Amino acid sequence: MARKRSTDPARTAAFRVLRAVTADGAYANLELARRRSGLHPSDAAFATELTAGTCRGMGTYDEIIEAASGRPVRSLQPAVLDALRLGTHQLLAMRVPAHAAIAATVDLAALQIGERVTGVVNAILRRVAAHDLDEWAQLSTGRDEYGQLALAYQHPRWVVEAFADLLPADELPALLAADNQPPVPNLVVRPGLAEQAELGGQPARFSPYGAYAEGDPGAVPAVAQGRAGVQDEGSQLVALALARAEAGDGPWLDLCAGPGGKSALLAGLAIEQGSRLVASEIAPHRAELVATNLRAYTGELRPVTVVADGTRPAWSDGAFAKVLADVPCTGLGALRRRPESRWRRRPSDLPGLVELQKALLASAIAGAKPGGVIAYVTCSPHRAETTEVVATAQGVDVLKAADYLPEVPGAAVGDHVQLWPHRDGTDAMFLALLRKRSR
Numbered sequence: 398m399a400r401k402r403s404t405d406p407a408r409t410a411a412f413r414v415l416r417a418v419t420a421d422g423a424y425a426n427l428e429l430a431r432r433r434s435g436l437h438p439s440d441a442a443f444a445t446e447l448t449a450g451t452c453r454g455m456g457t458y459d460e461i462i463e464a465a466s467g468r469p470v471r472s473l474q475p476a477v478l479d480a481l482r483l484g485t486h487q488l489l490a491m492r493v494p495a496h497a498a499i500a501a502t503v504d505l506a507a508l509q510i511g512e513r514v515t516g517v518v519n520a521i522l523r524r525v526a527a528h529d530l531d532e533w534a535q536l537s538t539g540r541d542e543y544g545q546l547a548l549a550y551q552h553p554r555w556v557v558e559a560f561a562d563l564l565p566a567d568e569l570p571a572l573l574a575a576d577n578q579p580p581v582p583n584l585v586v587r588p589g590l591a592e593q594a595e596l597g598g599q600p601a602r603f604s605p606y607g608a609y610a611e612g613d614p615g616a617v618p619a620v621a622q623g624r625a626g627v628q629d630e631g632s633q634l635v636a637l638a639l640a641r642a643e644a645g646d647g648p649w650l651d652l653c654a655g656p657g658g659k660s661a662l663l664a665g666l667a668i669e670q671g672s673r674l675v676a677s678e679i680a681p682h683r684a685e686l687v688a689t690n691l692r693a694y695t696g697e698l699r700p701v702t703v704v705a706d707g708t709r710p711a712w713s714d715g716a717f718a719k720v721l722a723d724v725p726c727t728g729l730g731a732l733r734r735r736p737e738s739r740w741r742r743r744p745s746d747l748p749g750l751v752e753l754q755k756a757l758l759a760s761a762i763a764g765a766k767p768g769g770v771i772a773y774v775t776c777s778p779h780r781a782e783t784t785e786v787v788a789t790a791q792g793v794d795v796l797k798a799a800d801y802l803p804e805v806p807g808a809a810v811g812d813h814v815q816l817w818p819h820r821d822g823t824d825a826m827f828l829a830l831l832r833k834r835s836r
């Protein structure tokens with residue numbers, strides 16, 4: 398008699414999250430947070446590891462599934478492919494015995510998709526289970542060094558190539574490994590409204606405003622009251638560098654403010670220097686998040702939030718002493734944060750982003766007063782989005798950005814700053830500081 402199929406809450410949750418990610422473009426972290434709330438803690442932990450790991454490894458697992466099945470993954474029903482990805486992650490990257498990984502995935506497929514798909518799921522997973530991840534990497538023929546690194550560290554090859562263009566070869570594996578480690582949550586105070594000691598946890602390595610804190614940030618009173626927030630230390634450092642650059646009197650502008658992490662730090666630093674921050678964002682729903690992040694500031698110099706297209710500004714040229722242009726980018730510097738993001742981006746995204754980045758930088762420069770300082774920031778280290786965009790800037794002198802972050806050793810790349818997860822424990826933030834010429 399056939400064995401009775403059994404449901405498994407953790408794997409079912411992981412399957413539904415993955416379906417939402419691959420079919421509807423959902424963010425895995427948000428979707429998972431929604432679905433894990435009803436689970437027993439041990440199921441929630443398993444579902445988290447399974448979902449995040451599968452999302453991170455998705456593209457690599459697809460190659461292995463193709464090699465194991467001898468057919469292109471696009472020929473598989475999308476729901477079947479998601480089940481196979483979950484099974485492959487259990488087989489190759491989790492301490493789940495092979496027979497359990499296969500049996501549980503076959504049951505999941507039967508109950509979530511239909512009995513008719515169990516044969517193909519069972520057959521393909523058995524072939525995947527015949528080798529471990531290292532063996533699959535070696536079996537893949539015709540791969541050069543970057544191709545092997547891509548497979549071993551579960552990155553798209555084009556991303557490995559982009560990083561290889563920026564780092565010494567012997568550092569590349571450490572960066573790729575760091576991208577696969579979820580970051581320790583970082584908290585940050587709103588300067589003037591809370592003290593670093595209120596955040597609990599370990600003080601941040603470099604930022605005088607931050608702390609590393611495990612656990613629920615909402616349980617920290619200063620965070621719940623809007624006097625502190627959650628922010629990567631790299632983001633804190635680039636905002637701090639702009640605040641430290643001397644630019645005389647005048648308001649400050651955050652040109653691309655949503656959701657308001659850097660605005661929230663800059664607003665307090667501006668008030669300390671007798672200035673007001675204007676936080677501008679094109680997307681109304683993101684501008685609302687900015688306003689929420691800034692809600693605890695009161696008083697005469699409290700920041701203002703506006704909805705505006707930064708490439709067609711509503712303000713006059715030369716209105717601001719300091720301008721932050723934290724532009725939309727590929728996000729290749731923050732891959733450890735969003736497990737699925739590395740597979741969503743394509744090299745073909747670059748030209749459109751780069752055009753927008755150049756336009757926003759030009760607008761940031763126009764908005765600065767003569768002698769004012771512009772910070773151009775990306776959470777991507779990709780050369781096309783960083784140094785190559787800055788090279789197009791007109792009417793500015795380039796400042797030595799690392800001089801404004803003396804606490805971070807080795808951050809300078811030429812005149813600019815590049816932070817790295819494996820070196821600095823931060824996202825791979827890029828910073829250029831520019832001073833607008835008087836004429």
Ligand SMILES: C[S@@+](CC[C@H](N)C(=O)[O-])C[C@H]1O[C@@H](n2cnc3c(N)ncnc32)[C@H](O)[C@@H]1O
Nearest residue numbers: 653654655656657658659679706707723724725
């Ligand atoms: C990298 S994010 C900014 C992150 C933000 N500075 C923070 O620290 O929380 C880029 C932002 O630019 C916004 N954006 C995109 N195009 C824009 C434009 N033309 N003008 C202004 N903002 C724009 C996006 O909606 C997004 O919120």
